[in-house]
Each structure stands twice: as C-alpha cells, then as structure tokens.
Amino acid sequence: MTQKILVLPGDGIGPEITAQASRILAACQAQGLDVEVEEGLVGGSAYDVHGEPLPAETLEKAKAARAILLGAVGGPKWDTLEDLGKRPEKGLLGLRKNLGLFGNLRPAITYPQLADASSLKPELVAGLDIMIVRELTGGIYFGQPRGIEERDGQRVGFNTYVYSESEIERIGRVAFEMAQKRGKKLCSVDKANVLEVTILWREVMERLAPEYPDVELSHMYVDNAAMQLVRAPKQFDVMVTGNMFGDILSDAAAMLTGSIGMLPSASLNESGQGMYEPCHGSAPDIAGQGIANPLATILSVAMMLRYSLDEPALAKRIEDAVGKVLDDGLRTADIASEGTRTVSTAEMGDAVLAAFESL
Numbered sequence: 001m002t003q004k005i006l007v008l009p010g011d012g013i014g015p016e017i018t019a020q021a022s023r024i025l026a027a028c029q030a031q032g033l034d035v036e037v038e039e040g041l042v043g044g045s046a047y048d049v050h051g052e053p054l055p056a057e058t059l060e061k062a063k064a065a066r067a068i069l070l071g072a073v074g075g076p077k078w079d080t081l082e083d084l085g086k087r088p089e090k091g092l093l094g095l096r097k098n099l100g101l102f103g104n105l106r107p108a109i110t111y112p113q114l115a116d117a118s119s120l121k122p123e124l125v126a127g128l129d130i131m132i133v134r135e136l137t138g139g140i141y142f143g144q145p146r147g148i149e150e151r152d153g154q155r156v157g158f159n160t161y162v163y164s165e166s167e168i169e170r171i172g173r174v175a176f177e178m179a180q181k182r183g184k185k186l187c188s189v190d191k192a193n194v195l196e197v198t199i200l201w202r203e204v205m206e207r208l209a210p211e212y213p214d215v216e217l218s219h220m221y222v223d224n225a226a227m228q229l230v231r232a233p234k235q236f237d238v239m240v241t242g243n244m245f246g247d248i249l250s251d252a253a254a255m256l257t258g259s260i261g262m263l264p265s266a267s268l269n270e271s272g273q274g275m276y277e278p279c280h281g282s283a284p285d286i287a288g289q290g291i292a293n294p295l296a297t298i299l300s301v302a303m304m305l306r307y308s309l310d311e312p313a314l315a316k317r318i319e320d321a322v323g324k325v326l327d328d329g330l331r332t333a334d335i336a337s338e339g340t341r342t343v344s345t346a347e348m349g350d351a352v353l354a355a356f357e358s359l
C-alpha cells in the first residue's frame with residue numbers, strides 16, 4: 001500500500017537541507033519505495049501565510065502521513081512575537097504533542113572519516129556510537145502551569161517540570177528495548193538529588209530493570225553526564241532522559257561527531273508513525289548562503305526508512321552513501337579540515353545522490 005510522506009521544510013536553512021534530503025527520497029522511490037510525497041507549511045513560514053505556526057491543514061496532512069520529514073523552524077524574524085503560541089517553535093512542539101511522538105531517538109555516531117573534525121581528540125571519539133533516547137512530549141517544555149505574572153510588585157516567570165509514572169514508563173521501555181538491541185548498557189540521566197520529578201523518574205527506571213535482566217542500568221546526574229560526555233563519551237551506549245536534559249545533551253553530543261549538522265533524529269509514537277528531522281535548528285546565521293550541512297537531514301531519511309517504513313536495506317544504502325562521500329574527502333564548511341574539499345549544500349546533495357545510485 002502506498003504510504004504518505006509529508007515534507008515540512010520550515011524556516012532558515014530548513015528549505016535548503018530538506019531539498020537535498022527530498023532528492024534522496026525521490027531516488028528511493030525510483031528504487032521501488034512505494035510512497036506519495038507532499039509538502040506543507042510549519043513554523044515561521046506558516047505563520048507568515050496563515051497567522052499560526054501549525055495551521056489545521058498541516059496538522060491534518062501530518063496525521064494522515066506515515067512519516068514526516070521536517071527541516072527546522074524559527075528565526076529572528078519571529079523572535080519578537082509576544083504571543084509564544086504564535087512562535088515557530090510552538091508549531092514544532094504542537095506537531096510532536098498532537099501526534100504523540102514521545103520517543104525521540106538521537107544517535108551520535110562519529111564517522112571514522114570525521115574523527116579529526118570532532119571537538120575532542122580523535123582517540124576519544126573513534127568508534128563512538130551513542131543513542132540518546134529523549135522523552136519528547138512531556139516534562140518542562142509542556143508542563144502546566146506556565147507563564148509570567150505579577151507577584152508582590154514584580155514579574156515572575158515560571159514553568160512546571162512534571163512527569164507521570166506512565167510517561168516515564170513508556171520512554172523507559174523504549175530505552176531498555178533499544179539497549180537490548182545494542183550494547184546492553186542503559187544510563188538514565190536525571191537530577192534526583194534536587195528534583196522530585198526525577199526521583200520518580202529514577203524509581204520507575206529501577207522498577208522496569210528486572211524485566212530487562214540482560215541490560216545493565218546505571219544512573220547519572222545531568223551535570224555529571226554533560227561532563228562525562230566530553231571527558232570519556234565511549235563509556236555510554238544508550239542514554240535515557242527527559243525532554244529538556246535530552247535537548248541539551250544531544251547538542252553537546254553533536255560536537256563529538258564533528259558538527260550539529262551530522263545528528264539526525266527520529267520521533268516516534270506508539271504506532272510507529274514518526275517525524276524525522278536533524279537535531280539542529282534553522283541556523284539563521286548561515287541561512288540562504290548554500291553552505292549548511294544537509295547530512296543530518298539526509299541521515300534522518302535513513303532513520304525514516306528504518307523506523308517507519310520498514311526498509312532497512314535502503315536505509316543502510318543511504319548511510320553507506322554518506323560514508324562514501326566522506327571517504328572521497330567532500331565536506332561542508334562545518335566539518336572541513338586540512339586536505340578535504342569544501343562543498344556547498346547542493347554539491348553535498350549531488351555527491352550523496354551519486355554515491356547512493358552507484359551502490
């Protein structure tokens with residue numbers, strides 16, 4: 001049966017990088033992938049047309065799609081909008097919430113060819129393969145109450161960090177199952193020395209552990225986890241954490257791989273429907289220059305093939321194509337180093353496409 005894919009380019013570099021990823025998706029269609037692809041508006045570009053960052057039409061299309069490929073949202077043009085609900089980022093959060101995409105997978109893999117582009121010494125990252133499992137529809141980004149209000153003659157801003165047992169349990173199960181398929185080590189990251197919500201988080205992870213006897217569960221406070229990620233990242237296999245900690249730790253992990261432009265992601269719900277996007281934002285500082293790295297978005301297509309479309313062979317072919325292009329010494333500016341050839345966003349797309357077709 002033909003499956004629907006929705007492409008949401010978004011803002012900033014979003015349209016530049018999704019254009020390259022869409023070419024790879026089209027190449028997969030030419031190889032027999034039975035999908036129907038359509039585009040939609042989200043974020044600032046949707047606000048400019050419809051006055052809201054997640055128009056009903058986009059949400060309808062998203063619900064009907066098996067998978068969504070999203071570029072990025074946001075930018076200075078919309079940062080002054082006082083109504084937070086109208087900001088581009090709310091469009092993205094609205095999609096995640098409405099589709100129930102609670103399970104966010106963020107693999108940080110250092111391609112051997114990029115070990116010297118990492119912020120760490122090559123020996124610290126050679127062979128690095130971490131999976132960060134981030135809870136995506138709860139925690140402080142969604143908790144109520146939230147707001148800014150007048151209290152005792154001054155304004156007070158507040159958000160609520162809340163998780164229910166069932167929310168913790170379902171992301172815990174995703175992480176334990178992921179660890180079972182990988183190196184059988186799971187590190188749960190919390191701040192249980194200070195935050196009640198993460199005391200509960202830790203308790204639920206412990207309660208699940210006996211159901212996964214082959215997985216070694218450990219716990220780490222988030223401040224230490226940030227430090228350990230840049231001290232000795234290869235100690236980690238799977239990490240599981242809440243929405244905000246996962247957001248921050250995954251950007252830190254990105255630099256182990258060479259660039260935030262290398263980190264793809266999958267956001268899944270219980271039925272395997274997924275949204276696929278690079279971990280980075282809309283990069284307004286380089287938007288429109290044709291220099292953004294499209295590889296995180298292209299690798300997100302590979303994750304889509306693996307997690308929502310059940311096409312692991314095509315997924316691997318894309319990953320191998322990326323490896324081949326890196327072997328050939330092609331780099332966008334963010335991952336360039338001595339002896340490599342710096343190429344534009346579109347030239348990187350051309351090269352991955354050619355490599356994909358040659359494999």
Ligand SMILES: NC(=O)C1=CN([C@@H]2O[C@H](COP(=O)(O)OP(=O)(O)OC[C@H]3O[C@@H](n4cnc5c(N)ncnc54)[C@H](O)[C@@H]3O)[C@@H](O)[C@H]2O)C=CC1
Binds near residue numbers: 075277281284292
């Ligand atoms: N998933 C999303 O749509 C996200 C959206 N944002 C939004 O994006 C806007 C910019 O946020 P920032 O904090 O600056 O984060 P950012 O991730 O957009 O950029 C941070 C730095 O990384 C660089 N960078 C990011 N992606 C790159 C790529 N593919 N190739 C080369 N360099 C790349 C940028 O040039 C910049 O120097 C804001 O409006 C923010 O809210 C931020 C994070 C995620």
Ligand SMILES: CC(C)CC(=O)C(=O)O
Binds near residue numbers: 089092093247279
């Ligand atoms: C709008 C933000 C929560 C997006 C972000 O930074 C992310 O998901 O990594």
Ligand SMILES: [Mg+2]
Binds near residue numbers: 248
């Ligand atoms: Mg982020």
